[in-house]
Amino acid sequence: xxxxxxxxxxxxxxxxxxxxxxxxxxxxxxxxxxxxxxxxxxxxxxxxxxxxxxxxxxxxxxxxxxxxxxxxxxxxxxxxxxxxxxxxxxxxxxxxxxxxxxxxxxxxxxxxxxxxxxxxxxxxxxxxxxxxxxxxxxxxxxxxxxxxxxxxxxxxxxxxxxxxxxxxxxxxxxxxxxxxxxxxxxxxxxxxxxxxxxxxxxxxxxxxxxxxxxxxxxxxxxxxxxxxxxxxxxxxxxxxxxxxxxxxxxxxxxxxx
Amino acid sequence: xxxxxxxxxxxxxxxxxxxxxxxxxxxxxxxxxxxxxxxxxxxxxxxxxxxxxxxxxxxxxxxxxxxxxxxxxxxxxxxxxxxxxxxxxxxxxxxxxxxxxxxxxxxxxxxxxxxxxxxx
Numbered sequence: 001x002x003x004x005x006x007x008x009x010x011x012x013x014x015x016x017x018x019x020x021x022x023x024x025x026x027x028x029x030x031x032x033x034x035x036x037x038x039x040x041x042x043x044x045x046x047x048x049x050x051x052x053x054x055x056x057x058x059x060x061x062x063x064x065x066x067x068x069x070x071x072x073x074x075x076x077x078x079x080x081x082x083x084x085x086x087x088x089x090x091x092x093x094x095x096x097x098x099x100x101x102x103x104x105x106x107x108x109x110x111x112x113x114x115x116x117x118x119x120x121x122x123x124x125x126x127x128x129x130x131x132x133x134x135x136x137x138x139x140x141x142x143x144x145x146x147x148x149x150x151x152x153x154x155x156x157x158x159x160x161x162x163x164x165x166x167x168x169x170x171x172x173x174x175x176x177x178x179x180x181x182x183x184x185x186x187x188x189x190x191x192x193x194x195x196x197x198x199x200x201x202x203x204x205x206x207x208x209x210x211x212x213x214x215x216x217x218x219x220x221x222x223x224x225x226x227x228x229x230x231x232x233x234x235x236x237x238x239x240x241x242x243x244x245x246x247x248x249x250x251x252x253x254x255x256x257x
Numbered sequence: 258x259x260x261x262x263x264x265x266x267x268x269x270x271x272x273x274x275x276x277x278x279x280x281x282x283x284x285x286x287x288x289x290x291x292x293x294x295x296x297x298x299x300x301x302x303x304x305x306x307x308x309x310x311x312x313x314x315x316x317x318x319x320x321x322x323x324x325x326x327x328x329x330x331x332x333x334x335x336x337x338x339x340x341x342x343x344x345x346x347x348x349x350x351x352x353x354x355x356x357x358x359x360x361x362x363x364x365x366x367x368x369x370x371x372x373x374x375x376x377x
Contacts, residue, residue: 185320193319197309200318204306205329213330216310219320226320246360249330256332257355 020254025056025116030160036109037102038139038146040064043117044071045135045146052120057112062105065125065132072132074101075123077108089126090133095141098133102142153211153255154231161251164244166224169237177234185220186237194228194235213252217242231256259373263290266369270362272354274334278373279304281313282346295352303350307338311348326363335359339366341374349373 020027029039036057043053043066050067052075061078064071073089085100092098109115126132139146151159158170158178167181169190201214212230219226220239227238227248240248263276267290275293277286277300286300295303312323325340335357341347349370353362 189319197319200309201306204302204309206302209331211332213328214310214319215326215328215330216317216319216324217326219317219322219324221321225324228319245363246358249328249335249359252330253356253359256330 025118028117029115031113036112036115037105038144041135041146045069050122054118057109057115060108070132070134089130154234166239172234211256259288272357275352277350279348284308307350341370343374347374
């Protein structure tokens with residue numbers, strides 16, 4: 001990535017306001033975009049001073065030494081592995097080693113649905129004359145796209161909370177963009193209630209608000225709750241279990257507030 | 258007193274700007290917390306929104322049956338509407354800041370309303 005692109009991405013990340021921490025680690029991948037190894041390279045690219053970047057994905061932990069936006073090597077992994085590339089400095093002179101590191105990372109976290117990172121003090125690694133390989137160089141060598149095009153806010157919300165939705169009907173200007181689960185009840189709401197509800201609601205709030213999440217607890221006969229998310233020309237109808245109310249609210253607040 | 262319950266709920270949640278106890282059958286705000294400075298028009302609008310979202314006269318706003326809890330979250334505020342378990346016409350209408358812990362607030366608002374509605 002170019003320096004200008006990297007700067008733009010970092011500024012966007014700083015202003016995104018949706019950073020999530022779990023068990024003291026910052027969530028850098030949640031299955032919704034890119035790939036775990038691409039997320040690792042983005043973190044390496046963000047690292048100027050030498051640090052140990054400790055990545056956790058499921059039961060695997062990968063400690064990588066990074067500095068100057070370059071990956072020096074894998075310092076250690078957990079659970080323990082006997083792999084010759086652990087503890088080895090990355091070098092363009094050893095393409096087999098570079099590929100072996102990629103294979104190891106893929107094996108450890110390639111199927112991860114979530115990954116966190118912690119930035120720790122650096123551990124002694126290699127000798128001073130070796131610098132490793134830049135994140136940009138590795139993304140070329142590994143043929144990985146590290147750029148992430150930010151999704152519109154409502155799509156971010158729908159993606160991040162997909163697992164807590166029982167069903168979803170996402171519509172833009174009358175065109176169905178995406179669905180999940182059994183949408184029969186949501187389709188009925190869409191065709192018979194949404195327009196009248198929005199007109200009535202806009203009267204009470206004296207005008208239309210750009211972004212709203214309206215939650216109605218237990219609004220379906222089976223006890224499931226209903227929600228309507230509005231953003232610009234998009235409307236998402238959602239069925240969800242009441243226990244996920246807090247999760248949805250905090251996610252909405254992180255993205256929109 | 259009802260106002261003491263409303264004040265206690267408001268004091269517990271930083272960013273909560275108004276709490277009103279209303280009667281859905283007449284769509285009237287009966288009591289507000291003592292610090293609320295909402296104008297009459299704003300209170301009427303809040304009550305009308307409660308009636309719409311909670312389904313006045315048994316008609317659901319959306320989906321299949323009237324809710325006992327409704328929330329509207331915008332970038333600038335969180336509005337919460339809760340119906341009492343003992344009397345379906347007793348409701349709390351609340352306006353909070355956008356960063357309020359919504360799950361904690363609705364739980365506390367429900368308990369507050371039940372105390373008011375049952376006269377405890």
